[in-house]
Amino acid sequence: MKTQTVVFGILGTVMDRASRRRGKWEKRWDKWRPTISLFQQNELSIDRLVLLHNKNEEDFAKDIKTDIASLSPKTKVELTCVTFDAPWDLASVYLTLSSFLQDYPFKRSKENYYFHITTGSHIQQICTFLVTEARLFPGMLLQASPKKDDDDRYPVQTIDLDLSKYDEIASRFKQEHLEGTDYLKAGIQTKNKAFNNMIAQIEKVAIQSKAPLLITGPTGAGKSHLAKRIFQLKNMRGQIDGPFVEVNCATLRGDNAMSALFGHKKGAYTGAASARDGLLKSADGGLLFLDEIGELGLDEQAMLLKAIEEGRFLPLGADSEIKSTFQLIAGTNKDLRKAVHKGTFREDLLARINLWIYELPGLRHRLEDLEPNLDFELNKYEKDYGYHITFNREARKIYLDFANSNEATWAGNFRDLNASVIRMATLCEGGRITAKEVRDEIDTLKYRWNQDDGNNRQIDLERFLPAVEIEGLDYIEQVELRAVIDVCLQSSSAAEAGRRLYNVSRTLKKSSNDSHRLATFLKKHGLSFDHIKNQTNC
Numbered sequence: 323m324k325t326q327t328v329v330f331g332i333l334g335t336v337m338d339r340a341s342r343r344r345g346k347w348e349k350r351w352d353k354w355r356p357t358i359s360l361f362q363q364n365e366l367s368i369d370r371l372v373l374l375h376n377k378n379e380e381d382f383a384k385d386i387k388t389d390i391a392s393l394s395p396k397t398k399v400e401l402t403c404v405t406f407d408a409p410w411d412l413a414s415v416y417l418t419l420s421s422f423l424q425d426y427p428f429k430r431s432k433e434n435y436y437f438h439i440t441t442g443s444h445i446q447q448i449c450t451f452l453v454t455e456a457r458l459f460p461g462m463l464l465q466a467s468p469k470k471d472d473d474d475r476y477p478v479q480t481i482d483l484d485l486s487k488y489d490e491i492a493s494r495f496k497q498e499h500l501e502g503t504d505y506l507k508a509g510i511q512t513k514n515k516a517f518n519n520m521i522a523q524i525e526k527v528a529i530q531s532k533a534p535l536l537i538t539g540p541t542g543a544g545k546s547h548l549a550k551r552i553f554q555l556k557n558m559r560g561q562i563d564g565p566f567v568e569v570n571c572a573t574l575r576g577d578n579a580m581s582a583l584f585g586h587k588k589g590a591y592t593g594a595a596s597a598r599d600g601l602l603k604s605a606d607g608g609l610l611f612l613d614e615i616g617e618l619g620l621d622e623q624a625m626l627l628k629a630i631e632e633g634r635f636l637p638l639g640a641d642s643e644i645k646s647t648f649q650l651i652a653g654t655n656k657d658l659r660k661a662v663h664k665g666t667f668r669e670d671l672l673a674r675i676n677l678w679i680y681e682l683p684g685l686r687h688r689l690e691d692l693e694p695n696l697d698f699e700l701n702k703y704e705k706d707y708g709y710h711i712t713f714n715r716e717a718r719k720i721y722l723d724f725a726n727s728n729e730a731t732w733a734g735n736f737r738d739l740n741a742s743v744i745r746m747a748t749l750c751e752g753g754r755i756t757a758k759e760v761r762d763e764i765d766t767l768k769y770r771w772n773q774d775d776g777n778n779r780q781i782d783l784e785r786f787l788p789a790v791e792i793e794g795l796d797y798i799e800q801v802e803l804r805a806v807i808d809v810c811l812q813s814s815s816a817a818e819a820g821r822r823l824y825n826v827s828r829t830l831k832k833s834s835n836d837s838h839r840l841a842t843f844l845k846k847h848g849l850s851f852d853h854i855k856n857q858t859n860c
Contacts, residue, residue, distance in 0.1 A: 326369040326433045329464060331357055332450075333375040333383055334441030340385070350389075354468045356440040357386055359476035361393040366436075366464075366478055368397050374404045374422075409443040416449045423458045435461025436480065505558075506551045510698045513690040520680055527678050528552045529559055534630060534650040534675040536658075539682030542735030545653035548682065549611040552651065556609070564608025564648065567601050572617040579622050584629075586638035600637060602629055605648040615675075616656040616667055623668045630674055650675065685732040685739060687814055692725050695736065699743040711747040717760045724764050728822040731771045731812070742767060781807050786849060803847060806840070807854055816840055816851040 338357045340350035360368060371390065375383040380403070387399045404422050408414040428435065437459055439450050453459045463481040503518075503525045512518055527535065535552070537545045546568065553566040574582050585600025602610065612618075618626065629635040630650055634643040652675050661667035685692065704710050713721065724730055732738050745766065746759045781804040783792050792800065806823060813819035820836025821828065828834040837851075844850055 327367060327436070328370045328372065328433045329360060329366075329368050329436045329438055330372045330459070331360075331374065331438035332442035332446055333357065333373055333379055333386065335379070338386060338441060339382065354476070355386075356466045357438070358389055358393070359466050359468075360438060360464075360478065361390055361397065362476045363466075363478050364475055366480075368394065370398045370400065370433075372400045372402055374402050376405055377403050406446065410445050412445050412449065415443075415445050416452060419446070419449050420453050420458050423453055428460055430460055435459065436464040437461060438464045438466065439481075440464075440466040505555055506548065510691070510694050512688070512694060514683070514688045517683060517688060517691070524548075524552065524678075524680060525555070528555055529561060531678070532649050533677050534652060536676050536679040537651060537653045537682060538658075538679065539655060540684045540735055541655050542737035543682040543684050544736050545682060546611065546613055547736075549609075549613075549651045549653065553609040553611075556649075562608060562649065564606055565604065566609050566611070567605040567648075568611040568613065569601055570613045572614040574618070574622070579619060580625075580638050583622060584625055584635050584637050585640075585644075587640050598637075602626075602635060602648065603644060603646050606646040608648055609651060610648045611651045611653065613653040614655070615652040616654045616658055616661050620666075620668060623671045627668065627671045627674060685735045686730075686812070689726050692739070693722060695739060696722070696725075696743065699740055700747070702740075703743060703747045707747075709747070709753055711750065711753050711755065713755045713760075714757075717755050717757045720757055721760045721763070724760075728825045729768065733771050738767070738770075781811075783807075786854065787847060791847070806843060807849075810840075810851055810854045819851065 334356055338355050340347060340353070340355065357371075357373065360366075360371070373383060373386065380401070383401045387401060390397060390399050404418065406415055406418055437450050437454060439447050442450070450459075450463070454461070454463055465479045465481060467477050467479070469476045503521050506521050506525055506528075512521075524535075527533075537548060539545055549568070550566060553562065556562040569582065571579075580586070581598055581600065583601050585598045585603055588597045612626075625635055629646065633647045634645050636643050658667050658672050658676075662669045662672055685695075700711055725732075734741070742763055746755045746763050749762070750756065750759050783800060783804065786807060795803070806819075809822050810816075810819045813822065816837035820838075820840040824834070824836050824839055828836055840851065844854075
């Protein structure tokens with residue numbers, strides 16, 4: 323059975339129209355009428371025309387149908403009433419047209435479809451492009467043109483909006499995607515495959531979605547920096563025009579938390595001497611970054627959920643809600659699922675913000691990216707302070723060797739790297755970092771990290787072993803076991819923990835199985851790497 327050719331079109335209110343006055347009606351064939359011209363061309367045989375018109379244009383549409391019948395008797399013309407209340411309003415036209423197309427009974431296996439875009443208002447023509455590119459209309463566009471002086475037929479041209487068929491356009495889209503991911507990484511040519519894949523997906527989501535994003539990872543991994551870059555990328559691409567508003571939720575407590583986020587009316591509580599808009603209102607039309615969202619109280623979480631879902635919230639002391647539309651990016655270094663089980667974080671809020679969840683790895687787990695990030699920090703120092711700083715060859719090697727060694731814990735992640743570069747750049751002479759500055763800085767880092775370990779990582783053996791077994795261990799055995807557990811907690815795998823624990827002896831062996839050596843040690847105490855990792859972080 324022959325495939326039928328079906329053309330959709332909007333009745334033209336100006337060019338299609340012919341005056342009914344005596345003398346002019348007979349001359350209607352002398353002028354170019356776009357809908358009629360579809361049947362005065364040789365390129366395309368049309369089996370059916372679906373002609374959309376407003377209700378008050380019914381008589382005019384019937385005249386067009388009569389003229390088409392005289393030119394192409396075999397063509398079936400379906401006059402279809404579709405009311406465009408505001409043909410110059412983009413939202414109204416798009417919704418009307420998309421609703422009509424979604425309800426239309428297309429028969430794609432039996433019919434080929436075209437949409438005639440020569441007629442209608444400019445807004446209707448734009449919307450025709452949009453619904454076709456979005457595949458709400460399953461066909462191609464058809465453009466009619468006036469005939470040339472030496473031609474007795476009217477030309478038509480088809481336009482296929484399947485952009486995947488156009489190599490040049492597809493190449494440009496790919497280039498824009500690469501530029502977007504490069505921008506999110508601040509131009510740093512990272513080598514970590516998992517990190518690069520994650521950034522590539524974030525770039526797609528940032529451009530195409532307004533849903534909340536949840537960025538997790540340890541302190542100093544770059545959550546705030548990434549949120550700012552996402553905002554700037556969306557702003558450059560015309561996806562957002564409001565401000566970037568950032569707050570660390572760990573700094574908010576009590577009435578101050580409610581007031582800072584949602585605002586308050588004058589006199590809402592003691593000390594509220596004047597009204598305050600609040601951060602959610604300030605972020606209207608823009609992007610709100612709530613860092614350490616796990617620190618919010620349950621009341622604030624409930625109000626935030628309502629604001630995300632409904633775009634409305636009630637300031638403290640107010641009688642009526644206010645509106646604010648914003649995109650949310652939340653950051654945390656906590657496991658929010660565990661917080662839900664403990665009752666400190668709302669399950670419904672977590673479900674709302676974790677549609678897109680991304681975990682930023684710490685610097686320790688991206689050591690292949692340490693060198694390009696070092697160069698980035700040097701360039702940043704030059705921009706911020708106006709001084710060009712470089713390493714000499716020996717100094718750079720000493721620093722990178724240490725930075726990649728097991729001695730470098732990078733507890734503060736990229737914040738540690740940033741601070742380290744600033745110290746060396748400030749203390750060096752003549753814009754040249756030498757081995758002396760590097761060795762002094764290594765001592766500084768070791769001291770700071772040892773201080774952090776002493777203050778923050780008191781491993782409680784009772785969380786891993788029964789008290790009676792701990793009492794049977796010599797003090798030296800307890801110290802050794804605490805050190806091993808600490809390394810396990812900081813490592814992503816048993817193999818990594820083994821490499822750090824046996825960093826010297828492993829180099830003296832022809833072949834080593836560090837994870838097996840670690841497993842053997844832990845087994846003596848009835849422990850395993852997985853068991854340790856399943857415990858709450860210290």
